[in-house]
Amino acid sequence: MKKELQLQLTPEEAYNEEVFQNTVLKRLGLASENQEIIARQVKRSIDARGRQVKVNVTAEVFFKEKPTPFLTSPKAYQNVSNKESIIIVGAGPAGLFAALRAIELGVKPIIIERGKDVRSRRRDIAAINKDHIVNPESNYCFGEGGAGTYSDGKLYTRSKKRGDIRRIMEILVAHGATEEILVDAHPHIGTNKLPKLVAELRESILQAGGQVLFETKVVDFILESNAIKGVITAEGERIFGKGVILATGHSARDIFHLLHHKKILIEAKPFALGVRIEHAQNLIDRIQYHCAVDRGPYLPASSYSLVHQTTYEGKQRGVFSFCMCPGGFIVPAATSPGEIVVNGMSPSRRDSKFANSGMVVAVELEDLPQYQKYGPLAAMMFQAEVEQKAWKLGGESQTAPAQRMADFTQKRLSKDLLETSYQPGLLSVDMYEVLPDFIAQRLKQGLLAFGQKMKGYLTNDAQIIGVESRTSSPVRIPRDKESFEHPIIKGLYPCAEGAGYAGGIVSAAMDGERCAEKLIEKVFG
Incomplete structure (x- = not known):
């Protein structure tokens, strides 16, 4: 019973x-x-x-009975090595889950990934942190597992319309994630455990007869009469398939340029831009858990979620926390030399003494009149210019510009900076020089409001680090609401974060599954 x-x-x-x-x-x-x-x-x-x-x-x-298993035995995937193929560009969560779903439906996936396998990525990530060297093909954003693998692994999502959240979680558990992710309201795997899990997902794909091509960059599409037949790689190889799922992530600017050059319909998209804020985790614990000293041995590192509507030059825009990482680290997430991008991550135990969160300002297209000349790439070009300016002001390395939080709100240059989890180091800079004025002014308003909501949050014992700019894709690749197919290019299925339809590991995975289902239903009936 x-x-x-x-x-x-x-x-x-x-x-x-x-x-x-x-x-x-x-x-x-x-x-x-x-x-x-x-x-x-x-x-x-x-x-x-x-x-x-x-x-x-x-x-x-x-x-008087044994508990039923949380998870039944993982499904044995059928062998599809001799089946018809579809192409999946990108081996992030969307690409990996699209491939597994294709296998379940009896179709062979060919995953094409510009970056390296998840283990080999580590050397390039270490080079960014220690030597300030950015490999444009292998970094915190590009490579097997996508941006989420080495930048946190949070699994919480509000997006239920894309698919079955529980199903995604169970697949993750079947490939090595702890059953705790099926229990906790805000599940988290941790960047130290995700690589092994990602490798297990790939192994399932390979054992079932799918293909995964690493260090293989798509540079062109094979188009015939407004239909995509395949892709062309940087080595000149032509790879054909019955359809293409484009799951390249929010930082693949070369793909957005390619789409625009080929006159394939894309659109500029609002996004958000700001900074990372770093506090001592103990300070956030004392605020959130109302404790005098520390949170004790049982509670996990605390998090927060903040939002405030600001008004500047007659326009309302939201300022909000994004991708909060309790017990975590700030990491360099640039994808090209000559730019500074920061992101956050947490290990599974969330045991760092630092807490960090993105604190970003909503950017609407009407905020960017001088970039309209770039058409659908307007928001992307704005994003890139801010990142390049941060790099110059940070000393033309991966050293990030930073300022103590209270100093920022008082427009005062910080004489010194705090200890940080950001390995490449920080440089004291007036962040009003780094951020566009409409971003900086709204950020100041937001921080003052958050200081009222969370007593102790606004302090010079915290610092802002720039820039947090890869919050979501600044470009949308349109698709039909029902078929998920591009409205003009037949056989092209824009997918997940890079196309503007997801915002994290789980929502991207669900979108990948749906894209695979829609493509296969259309092509194979």
Whole structure:
């Protein structure tokens, strides 16, 4: 027999397994030595709104029976090595999950990835951090697993319209993720564990007869009568398939230039731009958990989510936190020499002494009148210019421009900077010189408002580091709402973040699956 309980627990009761089991027995009025009852958490979320932090838990209690497995045996993928092929450009979560879904539907995927396999990427990432060398084909954004692999691994998404979130999570668990991601309200794998998981996903694709081509860059499309027949690589190889899923991520500017050059319909898209803010994790814990010293041994590193509507020159725009990384690090996410881009990541234990978050300002196309000459690439060119300016002001290396937070709001150059998790180092700079005026002024308004919402948040014991500019794609590749196919180029399926249709690992994975389904339904019936 199984019974479901709704519980509100202390952190120790929720996160200490032995205490949890005993707590459930007490709630049921049973003796603590009862060996015939097993309790299991199936949903868990932290409620820190009151002075005492509580954890809301949905638990299943099994009486005189073994708990049913969270996950049935992973599905054995059929062999598709001799089946018809589709092409998937990009081996991020969208590309990998599109490939697995294609295999399930009996079609052979050919994944083409400009970067290296997930293990080989490490050397190039180390070179950015230590030697300030940016490999434009292999970095924090490009390579197997995409941008999420080495820049956090958060799995939380509000996007339910694209597909089955639980299905994505179960596939991840089947390939090595912990079952905790099926339980926590804000699941997270961690950048230290994601590479192995990504490699396991690739292994499933290869064992089923799919192909994965690394260090293979798509430089052109094979088009016939407004239909895409395949792609051409930098080595001149022509690869044909029954359709092309374009899952290149939000930083593949060469693909956006190629689409524009080929006169394939694309559109400029609003995005957001700002900075990373770094606090001591202990400070955020004390604010969020209302604790005097530290959060204790059971609570995870705390996070926050902030948003404020600002008005500048008569226009309203949002300022909001983005990709908050508790117990994490700030990393250099440039994809070309001559630019500074910062992003955040957290290891699985979230045990760094730093907390960081993007703090960004919404950018609408009407904010960029001087860039309209670039047509659909307007927002992208604006984004690139800000990154290049940050590089120059940071000393023309991966050293990032930075300023203490209170100094920024008071327009005062910081005499010195704080210790940081950002390995390439920081340089004290007036961030009003780095950021466009309409961004800087709105950011100042937002930080002052957040200081009122979270007492202690606005402090000179925190610093802003620039620039956080790759929040989402500045270009949208249009597609039909029903078929997902490009409205003009038949057989082309724009997918996930790079096309403007997703915003993270899970939503990208779901979009990849849907694109594979739509393509295969159209081509193979």
